Amino acid sequence: MNNRKGQVLPYMLVMSLILIFSWAMMVNIAKILRDKMILQNYVDNTVISVANLQARTLNLLGATNSLMATVLSTASYPMIAMFPSFSTDKVGGSMIPGPFCDYYCPKAGVAVNERYSGVLKMKKLVNSIQQFQDLLLTNYMVQSALLLNKIPDKDYKVFVIPSRYAKGTNLFNFNITDPKVWLGIKRNTKGITYYKTMNFCLDAKSKHYHIVIPRQYMKDNVSWYVQNTDFYDKKLVGIGIKTPSKNDGYPLFKNIFDVNMPVLYSLGAVGLYNVKGPMYTEKEDTSTGLSYITAALLSPMVAQQLFVFYNIIQAVAYIPAVGQVCAAVGIAAAAYYAEEATRKIITEPLNKETPIYKYNEAELGGWDAHLVPV
Incomplete structure (x- = not known):
């Protein structure tokens, strides 16, 4: 009755089981935390990419x-030769010598040359530039899809959507x-109307004159x-999901306790910004704008046209009876x-x-992105 050997053994067995199960629980929790951190890194890296x-x-x-607007800004207003247009509703061949020039002097005696x-x-x-823009948009979608599929572990999935569609039922809208x-942009539907240039030549009093008359040629429905x-609303939201793996052996003792690892979720968000301006016009319009380099190219064109006005007025002034009146009208037209x-x-x-203007204003800032609170 006094033999007490082995009485501590049951207590040691119980304590050992408790320690083993506690260790297993800590390992499982550590696994969950590790997976959660990996998932968050995947989400942040993907959404900012x-x-x-x-x-x-x-x-x-x-x-x-x-670039598209600069090309169109070289066009001439088709109603009057060498009058700058800067508008897509009346685009005539450029009066600046070069590939877009439609100003042509046919030989003497030829009445008209279209x-x-x-x-x-x-x-x-312009259409090539538009096609290149479409290619840029296609490349954006393809590269975005590739980024979403570059997650190295098949159990991790990341989805990225604009934040404005991540609210309620908007996800499906x-x-x-x-x-x-995704980019929050649309084509300008004001369109572009192109005109042919009809060049008339006139010989009078040993001088040679030109008259340019337009004829509508083609029309594009959209521009920039x-x-x-x-x-x-330039915020993007990333949603990450980690599903339990069936073959990684976790959680420990899952067969004993009939438990499984939980499905993990994670969120991340990125905001896009340009500190200098939006870079895109707010409204649909026909105004192309003008760069200072193109303005310098257009100035000699205007001076040349004024010289033509001067020659015409000088010749008209000698017409009997009505010459002085017509010359006065010509001077008024030249002044206008x-x-x-x-x-x-x-x-x-x-x-x-x-x-x-919008691009010149914002190009030094440029669009950039950084992580923001969800």
């Missing part, structure tokens, strides 16, 4: 917007395959990209042309609602 891709796309689209090779080249270049929805109604053309060349670069 998609946002940076979006920022680069916005920068490139802004540059191509400006020209449209210059404006056709202009249209083809947008076209996930349309890149314009502008802001959509949700343009300023000089004032209006000069005003346009001076003020158009300062027109804030044009794609050229």
